[in-house]
Amino acid sequence: ALGLFRPAAPGVLNSVARAAGLIAAVWGVLLLIGVSLDAVSPWRPLAPLARPSVAANGASSFAAVPAAVVVDNAALEIAVAQAAAKSRPSLVYFTAEWCVSCRVMEREVFQNGEILAQLGAIDLIEVDVTQSTPEVRDLLDRYGVVGPPTMIFLSRTSKEAADSRLVGEVSARAVLASLERAGAAE
Structure with missing residues (x-):
């Protein structure tokens, strides 16, 4: 040609x-x-x-921040209780393998240096909603989540921080503000 x-x-x-x-x-x-x-x-x-590879074996999407990956109510309750026992705020992040917006968030927002620094002060809990099982639908209903990506920021006492929930693709600034509302920002 x-x-x-x-x-x-x-x-x-x-x-x-x-x-x-x-x-x-x-x-x-x-x-x-x-x-x-x-x-x-x-x-x-x-x-x-140029970027670190992301584990494809069900491990956390945030390579630098360890996360509990859960798929049902019982596992989520345990992860939230463990965060509360350590008196740490937590971020419950609903994500799925098929979620294009989730990949954008993980690539553009959660690899931001300021975000990574703040995520070290919280317990990150990933709720994998890739499969539409009854357990996953129960989780979505229980927390009022329509679909991924959704982030619920819980305070040190495991209560959802006021005006902190984020749905869809959001900026790093919005995530930092929600982390601050949950008590993660120092």
């Missing part, structure tokens, strides 16, 4: 067409490499090489 593989012909237009063809071919190769690395942006196909 654009004369990249044809013999060179004289003229400025031919040279521009060949250069454009070369650029398109190189970009195509970079996109193929990016797809193989699970890149999410066509404008940054090699970005996965």
